[in-house]
Each structure stands twice: as structure tokens, then as C-alpha cells.
Amino acid sequence: MTLEEILSWDPRDPSGRTWQLIDGEPVAMALGNETHGAMQSEIGGLLGNHLIEQQSQCRVLTRPGVVPRVHADRNFRVPDLGITCAPPSHSLMMREPLLLIEILSPSNEAETRSNIWTYATIPSVQEILAVHSTRIEAELFRRNADGTWPAEPAIVAADGALTLASVAFSAPLASFYRTTALAVP
Secondary structure, three states: OOOHHHHHHOOOOOOOOOOEOOOOOEEEOOOOOOHHHHHHEEEEHHHHHHHHHOOOOOOEEEEOEEEEOOHHHHHEEEOOOOEOOOOOOOOEOOOOEEEEEEEEOOOOOOHHHHHHHHHHHOOOOOOEEEEEOOOOEEEEOOOOOOOOOOOOEEEEEEOOOEEHHOOOOOHHHHHHOOOOOHHHH
């Protein structure tokens, strides 16, 4: 299947699941559990409120479709969250993503890690954040000043502060887990 085909495709899937195109093959995304959903809402809310406070024209999108630069004709990936500063449109794809966020769950970790390298091929992406759903920890990839990516992510531990330079955001990582069972002592 091609990018053009998946954008106009009706999978006739009554579950309402989201589909990605991975190297020409449509793949249904795994359903998230309560922790995943709570984290997605909490992170989106924190970042959205931050952007409002900064009077930024940037915005947070949930499950935005993105197309990597490499093999663009047969890939359409869907991160959990994304931030763009491009004007709103009616497109099925997020234009000019700046920051992409994935929530790592045991059921989809391999697929999610596969998506991370594809995100790094998108010229506008400055940061990629992978947040764990089974422990309070995050992995942050930040594009270097010369445009390259580090070989390994920066690890943010449970008691650490997370700084997202692309949107001038900083907060304790634990705040992303406020409404999850992981936050309960």
C-alpha cells in the first residue's frame, strides 16, 4: 500500500483503531491501557497549558499522522502526541512537527522504537520523547546543533526534571504520571 492509498483507505474496522503504514503494510495500533490514556491526557494538558501561557502559536495534537522523509511513499506513522507551530489545516498529516512523543508500553515497545528512527528523518523534528508506562522514566532524543542526532537518548529518571528545549518547557518528570497508578506511593 502507498501513502496515498492509506490516506483514502477505509479499513472497515468497527473498533475505531488507528492504522499506521509501515513499509507499505497497514498495521493496526495496539489499544492503550488506562495508564497509557492517563499519561497521554496529562502530558497533552501540561504541554498545551504551557503553550497557552507562553502565548505560543504552537499546538499539541493527539495521535497526529506524520510521514518520515525516508521511504515517505510507503510510511505513515502515528505518535501518541506531537507539537507543531504550522497553521491548522484539514490534513490527515501533521505538518512540520517540532516535537513527537511516544508512550512506551510492553505491548507496543518494539513498534514504537521502530517509529522513533523514522521520526528522526523528518527535517522539522527537533526532539523525540519516549515516556515509559511501566515505570517513571523517559528517553529524550534532541537534535544536535549540526542537525545530527545522538546515538543514545538522554535518560530522565523518576526524580529528574524534564526539559524540552523545542518548546521551552521544563517540569518534574513525575508530573507526567500524576493521574496514574505509578504516582501512588
